[in-house]
Amino acid sequence: MKTLLILGAGTGGTMVANKMVHELDSREWEIIIVDRDETHYYQPGLLFIPFGIYNPRDVEKPKRDFIPLNVKLILSDIELIEPEKNRVLLSRDKQVINYDYLVIATGSHIHPKETEGLLDGGGWRKNIFDFYSPDGAAELARYLKFWKGGRMVVNVSEMPIKCPVAPLEFLFLADWFFHERGIRDQVEIVYATPLDGAFTKPRAAEVLGGMLEKKGISLEPNFNIGEVDNKKNTIRSWDEREIPYDLLISIPTNMGAEVIKRSGLGDELNFVPIDKHTLQSSAWENIWVIGDAGNAPTSKAGSVAHFMLDVLIDNMLRHMEGLEPLAEFDGHANCFIESGFEQGILIDFNYDVEPLPGKYPLPGLGPFSLLKESPANHWGKMMFRWMYWNILLKGGEMPFESQMTMAGKWQ
Amino acid sequence: MTQDILDTVAFDDDGFMEDAAAWTEEIAQAIAEALEVNLSDRHWDVIKFARQEFETQGEPPTLRLITQQTEVSMKEMYQLFPGGPAKITANIAGLKKPTGCI
Known part of the structure; x- marks a missing residue:
């Protein structure tokens, strides 16, 4: 028997297990998936919890429900990966x-400890969240429900972060939430980011920056946080700029x-170096990496992990047959951005093409407006949770192509 | 003097050298002067590390990698290369613009 071992049963690992179970002959292959946590979180839904739109239980389901019966799920911490010995040591029962093939899908997580004073300065989970x-x-969510208002600062510690549009969505939803609560005039909203604008890519940065301005949210670009001063309720950058806050919403350093x-x-942030087009580990040819765990730029x-899936599966199967992997992953990403007041924006881009305006064709449901607010984009986002649980995780056919298309985009 | 040296070098639209192999210490000196950075031994430690990293990895190092692999702290990096330490280091070291983040 040969073994395919998958580390991590989040979005990427779960999809790989569901696909591979149909591809590999169960008389020849055993598929094992390891994760330390028995709960699967619909992570895009976390954004909605602070505003009472979702409850915590709206985003949780047991991981086991999404793992095929003939895949062995082991709940355990992972002690060590030894690629030179083709083996992995688990904490549970030692x-x-x-393995013959290893898929790393261990994701990325926040590390507030990386910023001085963030976790250990006294304000964490009091007026820092x-x-x-x-x-x-x-x-x-509990804090915001009764907050009387003041100066709310949203700060990204350093890039890259998981879901780079989430801080913007948080800002837009906060603006809407405080309007609904009737205290918008009591709240000052500030966005302090290490980027030189609202987003990483120029045309989207312009549109999204314009929206921040329209909503009265001030932008502090090029802000690289050095420390949180909990006594003065101030964040300070490495170059000594200071931004005072009453309420600090931090997106801490993300690491593998x-x-x-x-x-x-890993690299300096514990992300695994990979070939960005084949998704194979740069160091080991029987190790493949999906989703946040890799260093693809x-x-x-989750949308990116989904677009990686077919390329990764094909390339592993090719490798098993002694064929060269195909350099087919183009960096495709696709995000619905909630913009508040039941509106949303859709962006679609890859390694080479930045988000552009236009229309995104989608049979049966679309078209969706690109880089422009519309109610359809909001409903697209809300509907996505159902698609995630019922189609995407199970490796079903999604109405999105892996490779980006220029159809409908205006250049 | 500085301008004479810079005139001999090809830069891209962002002001980064087009050919890292054409870099010399004199060019670094000239770029630094144009950016109003006064190069000390500490600066050179960082610049040499960035060159060496680029030779092996093909990418300019991130700020985090520089502070992990050299003696220079994050705070000092901002003092040495005010405004954008990773970008300015790459610029003076004759490397392409760091891709940074997505």
């Missing part, structure tokens, strides 16, 4: 798993899993 963790989002670092497989997001 199990050792030998994150919304990238389920408990952070839930505690922020600790086990990647322990195993000597594209967005860290």
Whole structure:
């Protein structure tokens, strides 16, 4: 028997398990998936929790429900990956798993410890919150419900972060939420970002920056946080700029899993170096990486993991047959951006083409407006949760192509 | 003097050298002067690390990597190269613009 071992049962790992179970002959292959947590979180939904739009339980389901019956799920921490021995050591019962092929899908997580004074200065979860963790989002919801207003600062510690549009969506939804609560005039909203504009790519930065302005949200670009001063309720940049806050919403440094670092497989942020077009590990040819865990220069997001999926599966199958992998992944990313007041924006881009305006064709449902607010984009986003649980995770056919298309885009 | 040296070098639209292999220490000196950076030994430690990293990895190093692999702290990087340490380091080291983030 040969073994395909998948590390991580989040969006990427779960999709790989569901696809591979149909591709590999169960008389020849055993598929094992390891994860430390039994709950699957619909991570795009965390954004809605602080504003009471979703409850925490709206974004949780048991991981086991999405793993095929003939895939073995082991709930355990991962101690060490030993690629030279083709084996992985688990914490639980000190199990050792030998593999023929390894898929790393261990994702990325927030590390507030990386910023001085953020986690340990006294303000964490008092007037400093994150919304990238389920408990952070839930505690922020409780806080915002009765907040009387003041100066709210949203700060990104450093790039790259998972879902780079989420901070903007948070700002737009906050503006809407405070309007609904009738306290918008009591709240000053500030966005402090290490980027030189609202977003990474010029045309989207212009549109999104214009929206911030229209909503009365002030932008502090090129702000690289050095520390949080909990006594003065101020964030300070490395070049000594200061921004005072009453309420700080932090998007802390994002890093890959600790086990990647322990195993000597990561870069300076514990992301695994890969070939950005084939998704094969740069160092080991029987190791493949999907989603946030790799260092491909594209967005860290579920939509990207989904667009990687078919390329990754094809390339692994080719490799098993002794064929060269195909350089087919183009960095395709696709995001619905909630903009408040039941409106949304859709952006679609890849390694080479930045988000452009136009129409996104989608049989049966679309077209959706690109880089422009519309109610359809909002409903697209809200409908996506159903598609995620019922189609995407199970490896079903989604009405999106892996490679980006220029159809409908205005250049 | 500075301008004479810079005139001999091909830069891209963002002001980064088109050919990293054409870089010399004199060019670095000239770019630094144009950016009003006064190069000390500490600057050179960083610049040399960036060159060496680019030779092996093909990409200019991130700020985090520089502070992990050299003696220079984050705080000092902002003092040495005010405004955008990773970008300015790459610029003076004759490397392409760091892709940064997406």
